[in-house]
Amino acid sequence: MDAVLVDRVRAVLALGGVPYAELQDGVQQVGLRLLEARAKGDPPRSPGAWCAVVATRVAADWHRARRRDERLGERLTALPAPPGGGGEEDRLLALAVADGLEALPEKQRQVLVLRFYADLPVARIAEELGVPEGTVKSRLHAAVRAMRERLHTDEVV
CATH class of the missing domain: 1.10.10.10 (Winged helix-like DNA-binding domain superfamily/Winged helix DNA-binding domain)
Known part of the structure; x- marks a missing residue:
């Protein structure tokens, strides 16, 4: 991806609520999906718009994973004590x-x-x-x- 696309993807991810420390990982995910699309012989007509849509999905995935991890912590704290103490x-x-x-x-x-x-x-x-x-x-x-x-x-x- 060129620098303009990278900046656009970073902006979309940041606006999507992805923390600064995670932005580079998100940019890499979008870049990888772009390469996969091109390898399949189906390159996007408008790479900028396509990358913005994919970055939005990556941000949504990040939030879903975070909620899943939070629910795991809640379920673990709600577990009853095993028989016999502990x-x-x-x-x-x-x-x-x-x-x-x-x-x-x-x-x-x-x-x-x-x-x-x-x-x-x-x-x-x-x-x-x-x-x-x-x-x-x-x-x-x-x-x-x-x-x-x-x-x-x-x-x-």
Whole structure:
């Protein structure tokens, strides 16, 4: 994308409520979608207008993901205490895990959730994501290390 399109996309994302720190990621998403459209042999007639529409959708997706993460935190705090005690400590741990997941990059969070929450084996995750098993293992290792560091830093564990 040229500089004018990048500026337009950044403006649309900012007006859409995407935080400043996330703007570059949004610009990259829009640029990637533009490249995909061109690779399919269906380039937009008006790249400026097309990029503005796609940037609006990216901003909406960002807000949906944020609301989803907030609802996850609310559900975790509303969980009843397990039988046999634990109660408040378990809720604090659940909140720390939710915060840690939110802080992870999307690709690491994705493999961590698929492995430990959906209980999928590495081979199945690789198949679902369309990436090599080594990539899944690498992302999983980095995600677990980051979560461990985060939990120990927060002094939850």
